[in-house]
Structures are given as structure tokens and as C-alpha cells.
Amino acid sequence: xxxxxAEQPSVRFLHEVLLVGLAEGGGSxxxxxxxxxxxxxxxxLRLPLVSAREEDVNQDGVMDLLHFRLxxxxxxxxxxxxxxxxxxxxYQLQRMSTFVMQSMAFLQSxxxxxxxxxxxxxxxxxxxxxxxxxxxxxxRYNVSVINGSSPFAQDYDLTNxxxxxxxxxxxxxLSADAxxxxxxxxxxxxxxxxxxxxxxxxxxxxxxxGFWEMIKFAWIQYVxxxxxxxxxxxxIKTFLFQNQVLDAVPVLPVSSVLTHKEHQS
Amino acid sequence: MAVEQLIVLLLLxxxxxxxxxxxxxxxTLYSEEDPTNEMGPxxxxxxxxxxxxxxxxxxxxxxxxxxxxxxxxxxxxxxxRCGSECSMEGSMCPFSFCLPGSTRAVSRVCLEKSLLFRxxxxxxxxxxxxxxxxxxxxxVQLNNSKLNYFQKPQVITKENLPLLSAQYGRPSFILPEQxxxxxxxxxxxxxxxxxxxxxxxxxxxxxxxxSMFASRLCSDENPAGFLESKSTSCIRIFTNLTSxxxxxxxxxxxxxxxxxxxxxxxxNLTVFQPLQVKIIPVTxxxxxxxxxxxxxxxxxxxxxxxxxxxxxxxxNISVQFKVDNIYGNPKSILQQRFSLSFWNKNHxxxxxxSGNPGYISGVxxxxxxxxxxxxxxxxxxxxxxxxxxxxYRILFRENMRTACQFNAxxxxxxANCSHLQxxxxxxxQGPHNPGRLAITGNADASQPGEWNSIFTQRCTxxxxxxxxxxxxxxxxxxxxxxxxxxPQAQILGARYxxxxxxxxxxxxxxxxxxxxxxxxxxDVTKWPEPPRSQPRAYWKLPFDFFFPxxxxxxxxxxxxxxxxxxxxxxxxxxxxLVS
Numbered sequence: 133x134x135x136x137x138a139e140q141p142s143v144r145f146l147h148e149v150l151l152v153g154l155a156e157g158g159g160s161x162x163x164x165x166x167x168x169x170x171x172x173x174x175x176x177l178r179l180p181l182v183s184a185r186e187e188d189v190n191q192d193g194v195m196d197l198l199h200f201r202l203x204x205x206x207x208x209x210x211x212x213x214x215x216x217x218x219x220x221x222x223y224q225l226q227r228m229s230t231f232v233m234q235s236m237a238f239l240q241s242x243x244x245x246x247x248x249x250x251x252x253x254x255x256x257x258x259x260x261x262x263x264x265x266x267x268x269x270x271x272r273y274n275v276s277v278i279n280g281s282s283p284f285a286q287d288y289d290l291t292n293x294x295x296x297x298x299x300x301x302x303x304x305x306l307s308a309d310a311x312x313x314x315x316x317x318x319x320x321x322x323x324x325x326x327x328x329x330x331x332x333x334x335x336x337x338x339x340x341x342g343f344w345e346m347i348k349f350a351w352i353q354y355v356x357x358x359x360x361x362x363x364x365x366x367x368i369k370t371f372l373f374q375n376q377v378l379d380a381v382p383v384l385p386v387s388s389v390l391t392h393k394e395h396q397s
Numbered sequence: 398m399a400v401e402q403l404i405v406l407l408l409l410x411x412x413x414x415x416x417x418x419x420x421x422x423x424x425t426l427y428s429e430e431d432p433t434n435e436m437g438p439x440x441x442x443x444x445x446x447x448x449x450x451x452x453x454x455x456x457x458x459x460x461x462x463x464x465x466x467x468x469x470x471x472x473x474x475x476x477x478r479c480g481s482e483c484s485m486e487g488s489m490c491p492f493s494f495c496l497p498g499s500t501r502a503v504s505r506v507c508l509e510k511s512l513l514f515r516x517x518x519x520x521x522x523x524x525x526x527x528x529x530x531x532x533x534x535x536x537v538q539l540n541n542s543k544l545n546y547f548q549k550p551q552v553i554t555k556e557n558l559p560l561l562s563a564q565y566g567r568p569s570f571i572l573p574e575q576x577x578x579x580x581x582x583x584x585x586x587x588x589x590x591x592x593x594x595x596x597x598x599x600x601x602x603x604x605x606x607x608s609m610f611a612s613r614l615c616s617d618e619n620p621a622g623f624l625e626s627k628s629t630s631c632i633r634i635f636t637n638l639t640s641x642x643x644x645x646x647x648x649x650x651x652x653x654x655x656x657x658x659x660x661x662x663x664x665n666l667t668v669f670q671p672l673q674v675k676i677i678p679v680t681x682x683x684x685x686x687x688x689x690x691x692x693x694x695x696x697x698x699x700x701x702x703x704x705x706x707x708x709x710x711x712x713n714i715s716v717q718f719k720v721d722n723i724y725g726n727p728k729s730i731l732q733q734r735f736s737l738s739f740w741n742k743n744h745x746x747x748x749x750x751s752g753n754p755g756y757i758s759g760v761x762x763x764x765x766x767x768x769x770x771x772x773x774x775x776x777x778x779x780x781x782x783x784x785x786x787x788x789y790r791i792l793f794r795e796n797m798r799t800a801c802q803f804n805a806x807x808x809x810x811x812a813n814c815s816h817l818q819x820x821x822x823x824x825x826q827g828p829h830n831p832g833r834l835a836i837t838g839n840a841d842a843s844q845p846g847e848w849n850s851i852f853t854q855r856c857t858x859x860x861x862x863x864x865x866x867x868x869x870x871x872x873x874x875x876x877x878x879x880x881x882x883x884p885q886a887q888i889l890g891a892r893y894x895x896x897x898x899x900x901x902x903x904x905x906x907x908x909x910x911x912x913x914x915x916x917x918x919x920d921v922t923k924w925p926e927p928p929r930s931q932p933r934a935y936w937k938l939p940f941d942f943f944f945p946x947x948x949x950x951x952x953x954x955x956x957x958x959x960x961x962x963x964x965x966x967x968x969x970x971x972x973x974l975v976s
Binding site: 160172216283289291 | 567568569570572589602607608609610611612614616617618619620622634636728730
């Protein structure tokens with residue numbers, strides 16, 4: 133049995149960023165907000181300007197969207213043909229069970245023509261493979277998406293990160309129906325710009341209703357039928373005894389202790 | 398009666414105001430409308446400006462769109478430079494619309510009108526349609542000094558700034574302080590292996606270059622983890638090989654062992670007593686030499702073998718190299734492989750099982766060939782489409798298909814039939830003809846009971862025509878045995894089935910024979926009968942009261958479902974009759 137409810141999750145950008153720019157000629161440049169990862173990148177590290185701003189548009193205490201902008205400086209000879217960007221968030225639901233997780237938005241986009249900026253505007257949608265609980269605290273997935281303290285390259289491999297993330301039963305995904313927009317033609321002195329606007333929409337959450345919630349509706353269904361049957365049976369009983377269809381012996385109450393039975397009247 | 402109504406209204410208001418999350422209809426807390434007909438009888442029109450002005454700003458100074466002092470900002474109705482007409486919503490206003498925030502706003506609390514029976518408050522109330530226009534909202538103007546203002550924030554001093562920032566701080570780009578891992582007196586699994594450059598007295602870690610992100614390019618800074626025997630491979634792209642050949646340390650074998658030594662146990666910088674272990678090259682390789690546009694003696698594979706002894710750390714470390722020659726101008730690509738293998742005096746980690754005891758999915762199948770354990774392999778194709786010397790391994794439970802062109806090396810029309818057949822069979826089987834297949838992943842070569850024979854079905858001669866095998870079908874039957882909670886996969890049997898065609902019917906081209914190999918795994922596991930009490934997958938459970946009736950009427954329900962329904966109805970009727 134499944135039920136669903138709507139809730140706007142409390143989402144906060146964790147300010148963890150992993151960026152890979154695929155350069156012309158098979159090379160790549162990158163940056164991350166993790167010091168260990170940047171050490172691994174060596175000569176391929178490019179230090180960008182990052183800015184992020186979260187907005188609560190309707191002032192209800194829950195953030196509604198994130199403005200993210202990244203300016204990656206490039207040499208005039210370098211060209212970017214594709215980007216892979218990972219942003220991480222904390223995602224919290226609290227109406228039924230308190231569900232806390234660290235989730236990510238992954239953007240991958242490429243173009244056959246070298247670009248100067250990528251603009252994406254989308255929603256951070258919840259993906260459920262199983263219903264959530266109706267009570268309690270669920271922090272199964274409240275673990276880092278990217279292990280930022282690890283010194284090993286395998287922990288920053290996108291295939292490993294995505295594979296581990298997709299193992300989860302509840303994830304978030306960046307859904308941009310229009311897709312990222314590539315702006316081509318970069319002036320040699322300009323940086324490569326990634327601009328993302330990520331909305332945190334109200335989600336319809338599927339959950340497993342508790343026992344009392346189920347019994348409430350079961351009871352309503354039961355009572356509504358019981359009353360009809362009760363009335364019909366009462367009519368039949370009255371008819372049977374009044375017309376003496378069956379043999380019946382009236383028994384007078386012997387003592388006052390005996391309970392009074394309606395059909396003897 | 399009137400007093401009661403007022404109380405009801407107030408209660409409703411309290412309910413609405415007390416809510417932490419206002420509902421959708423109540424989002425219109427802030428609206429821009431003409432103040433004159435909205436103000437209550439007891440409120441002067443200046444109230445709003447004073448409310449919004451706050452304590453530090455003087456009244457009439459709140460005009461968020463007045464951004465050019467001394468000039469009239471476009472569509473900014475509260476800008477005093479634009480004249481007073483607009484702020485009063487006069488007809489002489491030159492703007493087609495007013496920017497949000499430039500007209501007077503009123504704090505209102507609204508709720509659906511249908512919730513109210515009667516309004517008899519003396520205060521000003523109004524009924525407005527909501528933004529979608531489908532419901533009417535009943536609105537009261539908010540005149541509560543506590544609710545209309547933000548609370549006064551704290552005064553920031555030198556002392557409470559870090560406290561407040563810690564209390565209200567959210568994740569930001571300010572990096573949290575990283576605690577250095579406490580140095581232990583011995584290596585743990587996964588710890589970086591420390592190295593020491595004696596000449597420059599620099600402490601570093603042993604590197605195992607690997608690919609990172611979604612790129613195959615080498616990342617030289619990847620540390621090697623203690624006891625993590627693994628091999629990594631990555632590529633290097635050279636756009637100017639002639640200058641890099643002799644100068645790039647990544648190409649020179651010496652840079653992987655000379656000038657530094659490995660520390661037996663990790664050290665911390667306070668008590669610096671390095672116990673050094675020299676890296677011994679098995680053969681001393683030559684340095685890269687450039688000749689024309691070809692770079693000779695380039696490192697293509699590095700293999701460190703580390704002998705360790707528990708907490709006593711690294712005892713011995715040796716390194717082997719494979720070198721290659723690369724050429725290419727202007728661009729050349731080199732793939733390098735780096736392996737570390739750890740071993741102990743007592744045992745080595747080199748031998749692999751394919752499961753213990755049952756096969757694990759995705760591991761190679763083990764066969765017995767002339768008394769030695771080998772992996773079962775099938776044909777592999779190389780870049781020109783011909784059959785390669787290398788062969789793919791068959792992985793447990795993975796159905797596969799591969800094909801390649803077999804070079805018969807003689808003209809097919811003139812070939813000796815039996816000789817050709819034999820060479821094709823050999824190509825299918827590979828160098829190690831699998832005689833018997835391991836039943837379990839940990840089969841012992843000395844125990845013949847742990848091996849199943851493979852049924853090989855070769856082609857038979859037909860009417861004296863020369864039949865050439867062109868396709869091999871490997872069928873493996875397996876099943877899960879043992880405990881249901883801990884199933885173990887066993888191979889029950891296998892068949893090598895060759896499909897042949899007469900040589901004449903093959904439309905061959907250039908002495909090439911296309912050979913196909915397919916591998917199919919068949920699961921014949923017999924599951925236990927589920928006990929009666931446990932529900933079966935195809936049972937339909939009653940979800941509502943009408944379920945049994947619906948099932949009985951539609952007549953598609955299983956017998957158990959209708960039985961349950963009859964039982965339910967009987968129970969209901971019994972309950973009614975008894976009452």
C-alpha cells in the first residue's frame with residue numbers, strides 16, 4: 133500500500149563542486165572544492181571564480197533556488213568542448229518521516245563546437261526507487277557523495293562517484309528539460325563560464341502509510357456498510373418475529389439481572 | 398451571538414497567524430495596492446512608511462528602485478524626482494506601470510472566504526479574488542507591531558562574530574579546517590607509503606599514476622595505498638615528443654626508483670628517524686634516447702613488488718620495468734601501466750579463486766587443461782578484424798558473443814580438409830584445450846571429483862563433403878545450491894557445440910573464415926516450495942471492502958482470493974446477526 137504527499141524539501145547547497153572541462157585534443161582541465169583533489173590534478177588544475185547564491189523567493193524559510201556561476205580561466209589556445217559538473221546538496225524532508233540525505237546534481241554537456249559559456253536552468257528532482265517511511269528518522273543516505281578527504285584518484289573518478297550514487301534508492305537528479313544551452317565563440321581573453329539556476333521544487337513523495345492511517349479508511353468503509361446491513365437485518369428480524377415465520381417461544385425475564393433483549397418486545 | 402462570531406473570527410486569525418508555514422492562499426502577505434481605500438478607519442496613511450523604514454532610516458526613505466540620486470528612475474513610482482503624481486497613483490503619472498516595491502504595500506492576512514460565516518468586526522476587512530481568480534479571499538489588515546517588523550538583530554562585536562558565524566553559518570566556500578591524520582607508528586591498510594629524498598631531505602609519498610575524473614590522462618600525484626595491490630593504467634599525450642623524450646621524468650625509468658627510498662614505517666616530523674628501504678630494480682633499464690622522431694626506451698609499465706611484515710612495515714621493495722618505443726610527430730600517445738603488489742613471506746596474494754565455494758558472478762570460469770588450472774577463453778578480434786593471439790575470458794553468468802576472421806594462410810579451395818578443420822578447431826579452443834570445468838570457484842586440481850567434463854560435439858562428415866566449423870556455441874548449465882539464505886553457484890555441466898558448414902558453401906574472401914563464438918549460461922536452479930503460510934507472488938490481496946465482490950463479479954480472481962472474500966462477507970454477516 134502506497135500513499136503520497138507533497139512537500140517542498142529543505143535543500144541547501146553544500147558548496148562542494150567538482151568540475152571537469154574537456155579540452156580540445158583529448159586533454160582536460162578541472163577544479164574541485166577539495167584540496168586533495170586539486171593536488172591530484174597537478175598541471176591540469178585551473179582555479180576559477182565561483183559564486184553561489186541561494187534565494188528564498190516567497191520568504192517561507194525554505195530555499196527555492198540556487199544561482200551558481202563559475203568562471204574558468206583559459207589560455208587563448210585552449211578550447212572547451214564539454215563540461216562535467218557536480219554540485220552537492222543536503223536534502224531534507226520532514227512532514228512524515230524526517231528524511232535527510234546528501235545528494236548531488238550532475239551536469240554533463242558537450243558540443244562539437246568550442247563554447248564560451250554553458251547556461252543551464254533546471255529543477256533538482258527527487259527520484260525514489262522505494263517509498264519512504266511514515267515516521268522516524270531516515271539518514272541512510274546522509275553520507276558524502278564525494279569523499280573529499282581521500283587522497284586517492286579513484287575517489288574522484290566520476291564513474292565511481294556516479295555508480296556509488298546510483299546504488300541509492302533515493303537520489304536527486306538535475307532535470308533541465310530544455311537541456312544546457314551552449315554559447316559558442318569565446319574571445320581569447322574571456323574565461324569559460326558556467327551559469328546554473330537550480331530550482332528546488334515541491335515534490336510528490338511516495339511513502340508507506342502507517343497502521344492507524346490504513347485502519348482509519350478501513351474503518352470508514354466498514355462502518356458505512358455495517359450500518360446498511362444492520363438496518364436491513366433489523367428489518368428482516370422484525371418481519372420474521374412479528375409474522376411468526378419461525379417457531380419462537382417467548383421467554384419472560386425471570387430476574388432483573390438478565391439483560392433485556394430487544395426482539396422480545 | 399455577535400460576540401461569539403467575533404471570537405470565532407479571532408480564533409481563525411490566531412490559527413492562521415500561528416502557523417509556521419502559511420498556506421498557498423496566504424502568500425499575499427505583501428501586496429501593492431492603493432492605500433487610500435485599504436486603510437482602516439483608525440490608521441493614518443503614513444503608518445506603512447514608518448513601519449517599513451526601520452529604526453536607522455528616516456521615514457519616506459524606503460524606495461528600493463531609486464538608484465540614481467538626483468535623477469528620475471524609470472518606472473520607479475516612489476522616486477521623488479519623478480514628481481508626486483506617481484506615488485499618489487495620479488492620472489498624470491508618465492509611467493505605464495510601477496516597479497514592484499515602488500508603491501505602498503500593506504501587510505494583510507487572508508484566508509478563504511468560505512471558511513467564514515459572518516464578519517462583524519469593526520475593523521477594515523475586504524474580500525479580494527486570489528491570484529488564480531477561482532477563490533475569494535477574506536483579508537484583514539495586519540496591525541501588529543511584533544509581526545510586521547523583523548526583529549532587531551544583535552550588535553556585532555569582535556567577540557561574538559565568530560560565535561554568530563558558527564551558529565548561523567551554512568555551508569559556504571570557506572573550507573572547513575582539515576585535521577591532519579594522526580601519524581601512526583606503522584602503516585595501516587590504505588595509508589600512503591612515505592618516501593624520502595635523501596639528497597634534498599624531502600618527505601613525500603610513493604606515487605602510482607592513475608587516471609582521474611572521466612579522463613584517461615595520467616594524474617601523477619595519486620598516492621599508492623599500503624597493502625592495496627592494484628594496477629592502474631593511464632595515457633600521456635605528447636605534442637612535442639622531441640623535446641619531452643629525454644626531459645620528461647615520467648618516461649625515464651630512473652625517476653621511479655632512483656634518488657629516493659621508501660620508509661619502512663611512517664614517520665612524523667617531530668621525531669624524524671627514517672628507516673629507509675632502497676628500491677631495487679630487477680634489471681637496470683636504459684634511459685630514453687631520441688633518434689630522429691622516435692623515442693626509445695620509454696617506460697610503458699612499472700611493477701613494484703613490496704614485501705611487508707605486519708606492523709614492522711616494508712621489508713623489501715623491488716621494481717620491474719617494461720620499455721617501449723614511441724614515435725609520432727607532432728602528437729603521440731603513450732599508455733602506461735603501474736602496478737603494486739604486496740606479498741608476505743608467509744603467503745602471497747597472487748593466486749585468485751573464482752569463488753569460495755560457489756562461483757561469483759563476473760569472475761572467469763576455471764578449467765583444467767592437462768592437470769593445470771587455466772581460465773576458459775574464447776576468440777578475440779584485433780584491430781584489423783582478424784583473430785588475435787589474445788583471447789577473452791569467459792566470465793561467469795555473462796552471455797557473450799564474439800567473432801573474428803580466421804586467416805587460413807592457404808587458399809581455401811586447395812586446402813587439405815582435415816588439416817584445415819584441425820587448425821580451425823585449435824583456433825576455437827585456444828592454446829589450452831579445456832578438458833574439464835571446475836564445478837565450484839575454489840576447485841582443487843588434485844581432486845578429480847571437483848571437475849566436470851565438457852561435452853564436446855564436433856562435426857561429422859556428410860557425404861564426403863568437407864565440413865568446416867564456423868561457429869562455436871558454449872552452453873553452460875548452472876544452478877544455485879545450498880542454503881537459501883546463502884546460495885552458492887555451481888556449474889552442473891557444459892557443452893562445446895560446433896556448427897559446421899560445407900567448405901564449398903562458404904563464400905570466402907581472401908582465405909578468411911569468419912568464426913563466431915557464443916557463450917550462454919542457463920540457470921536451472923530449483924527453488925524450494927514456499928510454505929503455506931507465506932504469500933506467493935501471484936496472490937492478490939484484498940485492498941478494500943468491495944474487493945471480494947468485485948473479484949466474484951469479474952470472475953478472474955484466483956480461488957484463494959474468492960475464498961477470502963467469502964470468508965470476509967460471512968464474518969460481516971455473522972457479526973451483524975450476533976449483534
